[in-house]
Amino acid sequence: MHRHGPTEDIDESALTVTPPKTRAAGVTAVAVSLTRAVREMGVVRTARTLARVNQVHGFDCPGCAWPEPTGHRRPAEFCENGAKAVAEEATLRTVTPEFFARHSVDELSRKSGYWLGQQGRLTHPMVLRPGDTHYSPIDWDDAYRLIADVLRGLDSPDRALFYTSGRTANETAFLYQLLVRSYGTNNLPDCSNMCHESSGTALVGSIGIGKGSVTIDDFDAADLIIVAGQNPGTNHPRMLSALASAKAAGAKIVAVNPLPETGLLGFRDPQTVRGVTSGVPIADDFLQIRLGGDMALFRGLGRLLFEAEDRAPGTVVDRAFVDEHCAGFDEYEKQSRAVDLDTVVAATGLPLADIERTARLFAASKNIIICWAMGLTQQHHGVATIEEATNLLLLRGMIGRPGAGVCPVRGHSNVQGDRTMGIWERMPDSFLDALDREFGITSPRTHGYDTVDGIRAMRAGKASVFVGMGGNFVSATPDTEVTEAALRGCDLTVQVSTKLNRSHLVHGRTALILPTLGRTDKDVRAGVRQQVSVEDSMSMVHLSTGRLDPVSDQLRSEVAIVCDLALALLGPDHPVPWARYRDDYDEIRDAIARVVPGCDDYNRRVRDRNGFVLPHPPRDSREFRTGTGRANFGINELSWVPVPPGRLILQTMRSHDQYNTTIYGLDDRYRGVRGGRRVVLVNVDDIAEMGYAEGDLVDLISEWTDGVERRVEGFRIVGYPTPRGNAAAYYPEANPLVPLDHVAARSNTPVSKAVTIRLEPHVHAEARS
Ligand SMILES: Nc1nc2c(c(=O)[nH]1)N[C@H]1C(S)=C(S)[C@@H](COP(=O)(O)OP(=O)(O)OC[C@H]3O[C@@H](n4cnc5c(=O)[nH]c(N)nc54)[C@H](O)[C@@H]3O)O[C@H]1N2
Ligand SMILES: Nc1nc2c(c(=O)[nH]1)N[C@H]1C(S)=C(S)[C@@H](COP(=O)(O)OP(=O)(O)OC[C@H]3O[C@@H](n4cnc5c(=O)[nH]c(N)nc54)[C@H](O)[C@@H]3O)O[C@H]1N2
Numbered sequence: 041m042h043r044h045g046p047t048e049d050i051d052e053s054a055l056t057v058t059p060p061k062t063r064a065a066g067v068t069a070v071a072v073s074l075t076r077a078v079r080e081m082g083v084v085r086t087a088r089t090l091a092r093v094n095q096v097h098g099f100d101c102p103g104c105a106w107p108e109p110t111g112h113r114r115p116a117e118f119c120e121n122g123a124k125a126v127a128e129e130a131t132l133r134t135v136t137p138e139f140f141a142r143h144s145v146d147e148l149s150r151k152s153g154y155w156l157g158q159q160g161r162l163t164h165p166m167v168l169r170p171g172d173t174h175y176s177p178i179d180w181d182d183a184y185r186l187i188a189d190v191l192r193g194l195d196s197p198d199r200a201l202f203y204t205s206g207r208t209a210n211e212t213a214f215l216y217q218l219l220v221r222s223y224g225t226n227n228l229p230d231c232s233n234m235c236h237e238s239s240g241t242a243l244v245g246s247i248g249i250g251k252g253s254v255t256i257d258d259f260d261a262a263d264l265i266i267v268a269g270q271n272p273g274t275n276h277p278r279m280l281s282a283l284a285s286a287k288a289a290g291a292k293i294v295a296v297n298p299l300p301e302t303g304l305l306g307f308r309d310p311q312t313v314r315g316v317t318s319g320v321p322i323a324d325d326f327l328q329i330r331l332g333g334d335m336a337l338f339r340g341l342g343r344l345l346f347e348a349e350d351r352a353p354g355t356v357v358d359r360a361f362v363d364e365h366c367a368g369f370d371e372y373e374k375q376s377r378a379v380d381l382d383t384v385v386a387a388t389g390l391p392l393a394d395i396e397r398t399a400r401l402f403a404a405s406k407n408i409i410i411c412w413a414m415g416l417t418q419q420h421h422g423v424a425t426i427e428e429a430t431n432l433l434l435l436r437g438m439i440g441r442p443g444a445g446v447c448p449v450r451g452h453s454n455v456q457g458d459r460t461m462g463i464w465e466r467m468p469d470s471f472l473d474a475l476d477r478e479f480g481i482t483s484p485r486t487h488g489y490d491t492v493d494g495i496r497a498m499r500a501g502k503a504s505v506f507v508g509m510g511g512n513f514v515s516a517t518p519d520t521e522v523t524e525a526a527l528r529g530c531d532l533t534v535q536v537s538t539k540l541n542r543s544h545l546v547h548g549r550t551a552l553i554l555p556t557l558g559r560t561d562k563d564v565r566a567g568v569r570q571q572v573s574v575e576d577s578m579s580m581v582h583l584s585t586g587r588l589d590p591v592s593d594q595l596r597s598e599v600a601i602v603c604d605l606a607l608a609l610l611g612p613d614h615p616v617p618w619a620r621y622r623d624d625y626d627e628i629r630d631a632i633a634r635v636v637p638g639c640d641d642y643n644r645r646v647r648d649r650n651g652f653v654l655p656h657p658p659r660d661s662r663e664f665r666t667g668t669g670r671a672n673f674g675i676n677e678l679s680w681v682p683v684p685p686g687r688l689i690l691q692t693m694r695s696h697d698q699y700n701t702t703i704y705g706l707d708d709r710y711r712g713v714r715g716g717r718r719v720v721l722v723n724v725d726d727i728a729e730m731g732y733a734e735g736d737l738v739d740l741i742s743e744w745t746d747g748v749e750r751r752v753e754g755f756r757i758v759g760y761p762t763p764r765g766n767a768a769a770y771y772p773e774a775n776p777l778v779p780l781d782h783v784a785a786r787s788n789t790p791v792s793k794a795v796t797i798r799l800e801p802h803v804h805a806e807a808r809s
């Protein structure tokens with residue numbers, strides 16, 4: 041079987057296609073979530089679990105990072121996809137040592153990610169030694185010793201990589217980076233490198249902090265909310281409630297997206313009687329932009345805003361704010377006025393009237409929020425695009441006042457908290473100094489590898505040990521063939537995981553699977569129930585308490601795994617009190633309070649009813665801790681993504697039935713695709729022009745400056761309302777097409793939303809050979 045072809049366990053010929061839905065959520069969503077939950081967990085466990093999602097004394101939904109409302113919480117503060125995330129974790133099915141004895145690694149590596157995830161929760165630590173065909177059980181202590189021996193044997197700690205996915209709670213994240221830095225490296229790549237790194241990079245330069253400047257309450261005070269490059273109906277469904285509420289309070293909502301995403305164009309709130317029956321269209325306006333056209337849109341809006349200011353001086357530009365707080369305005373004005381509107385129209389594919397209408401709205405609105413996600417960050421010019429969006433807000437004085445600001449909508453439920461706790465290959469010296477002072481260690485000061493550089497280092501033989509704290513590195517990263525070869529070249533790969541995934545099957549000479557507790561699981565240490573804490577997309581920090589009995593007594597918490605590994609690696613005399621931390625998470629929080637800025641009195645404040653919000657100087661006091669001490673207008677050369685003749689620009693995105701590399705099912709209900717995932721969505725006029733018909737099977741071949749042809753096989757063409765020249769396919773199936781070196785300038789984020797491809801008719805493997 042071809043490695044990038046269909047897998048044997050999914051019959052893609054059963055695929056059906058219907059027109060995209062016009063309304064999201066509603067009763068179907070409730071029914072889907074309950075059926076799915078009961079199937080995985082049974083009735084009692086379902087009732088117990090779903091009642092606790094995102095409640096004050098419950099656990100934080102492992103789905104997305106959208107905040108919980110601070111005041112009244114509704115009885116069901118979760119969504120269909122949150123319920124799926126919970127069911128996936130709280131399932132009663134198990135992957136036991138007997139399972140691994142039955143299935144060889146080779147056999148498992150031919151299964152789809154969907155099949156692997158369906159097998160259930162991992163129950164025992166497992167090892168694969170050189171030459172083994174099957175994983176076999178290993179004692180926890182032997183596993184820690186094995187890892188410690190390999191790490192101690194490296195000629196430099198920089199030969200090891202320590203990856204983090206964004207579900208890891210604050211306590212684990214803090215200890216994990218402490219372990220890694222005590223060992224002697226800053227090699228802490230994380231999923232954020234592939235996600236909102238462009239947002240962080242842009243915002244640090246523009247406003248001095250890489251986090252969003254709004255809270256959930258700001259939504260109700262906004263009168264314009266722009267949602268660009270984001271599909272909240274699927275990926276942040278609870279955000280739809282916030283948008284609906286903002287709309288009810290008078291806000292206008294503008295969606296900027298190549299696809300008419302169902303959640304933005306219509307939403308039925310399943311929690312209100314009216315929502316179940318009627319449903320509101322969320323977006324007042326929809327700008328169907330070409331992939332990669334957003335920077336041009338924002339630049340064009342800039343020009344039109346200056347022209348509006350000319351017509352009515354003093355009404356558009358917030359002079360007082362600009363003079364008092366900003367730097368670089370004159371250059372920004374010059375650059376904006378110089379942009380050619382024909383270029384903007386060509387780059388965005390939008391009629392000029394659309395852009396002018398949006399500019400009028402932007403000029404007339406008192407409070408504006410711009411929200412975005414992967415459609416903006418995973419572009420070559422992602423950082424510049426976000427700076428350009430921020431410029432518009434600065435021009436209008438929209439940072440640091442109620443109802444307005446920047447809102448990068450985070451993905452993983454604790455990806456923002458992990459960064460706050462020090463998971464970053466380039467933490468500032470101030471953080472490292474505080475760490476050293478607290479613990480009497482010497483953290484290395486040289487920056488480490490991020491995700492893309494980590495893969496390059498493994499490929500070049502400069503790194504030979506990979507440790508994954510959660511996640512599914514091999515399926516989440518670009519250039520699958522390159523990444524798989526890089527991991528196979530390692531001496532040791534270790535995965536701390538809840539569920540079986542492909543990263544267990546594409547492994548180093550020795551491989552370990554360490555099964556861990558999830559968010560929903562009860563975590564008892566030294567007879568006391570432990571709690572962890574997380575930070576949402578709007579800097580709110582709160583506790584999360586799991587309540588379900590773990591499926592196996594062999595599961596260890598992530599905290600315990602980090603501490604026991606640290607004891608094995610660093611010895612009992614190490615200055616960090618690892619054994620105490622392992623058994624009392626309050627002690628970890630006390631250390632966090634002393635090291636991490638804004639976390640004073642952490643143990644007490646995190647126990648407040650709604651937790652507490654971390655400081656955000658621009659939001660709190662219009663203070664901008666940048667190099668200039670002011671908010672900077674970003675100055676960049678205009679960039680967009682032209683479509684070469686006969687080619688398409690492909691975005692790789694999520695279906696409604698997946699959580700990143702975890703596939704819940706084979707339906708993308710809102711987009712009308714059911715029973716399969718190997719599809720490429722193409723404009724019907726492009727299909728005709730290229731001489732294909734809907735339903736044809738094709739291979740997708742990506743073209744990149746390195747001349748390598750990357751191919752995935754057997755994708756079905758689906759006619760879809762995407763702009764001409766643009767196409768879409770699902771991640772991770774399309775990841776082999778994303779070149780490792782095609783990254784965003786300055787953030788090094790893989791360009792997953794603009795891959796140049798051509799189509800070729802699919803020839804069956806038998807016919808080819
Ligand atoms: N159920 C569920 N929830 C999730 C996840 C999940 O997989 N499943 N993943 C979580 C994670 S880690 C993340 S980061 C978020 C991801 O949340 P999203 O960013 O919403 O995820 P994507 O599916 O990548 O969708 C990208 C959206 O941007 C649009 N887009 C693509 N390119 C462009 C462009 O150039 N310009 C514009 N304007 N739009 C563009 C696409 O059409 C699509 O609507 O969701 C989080 N929540
Ligand atoms: N082509 C393309 N590639 C992309 C993207 C894209 O849009 N297009 N998006 C990127 C983005 S935004 C992100 S965030 C990354 C995601 O990259 P990752 O975070 O690495 O991937 P996930 O699929 O979220 O990881 C799922 C695995 O995490 C483990 N897991 C789940 N819960 C827990 C837990 O509580 N503890 C532990 N230890 N393990 C757990 C399970 O074993 C599960 O198999 O992918 C990126 N890759």
Ligand SMILES: [Mo]
Nearest residue numbers: 235236451452
């Ligand atoms: Mo993400």
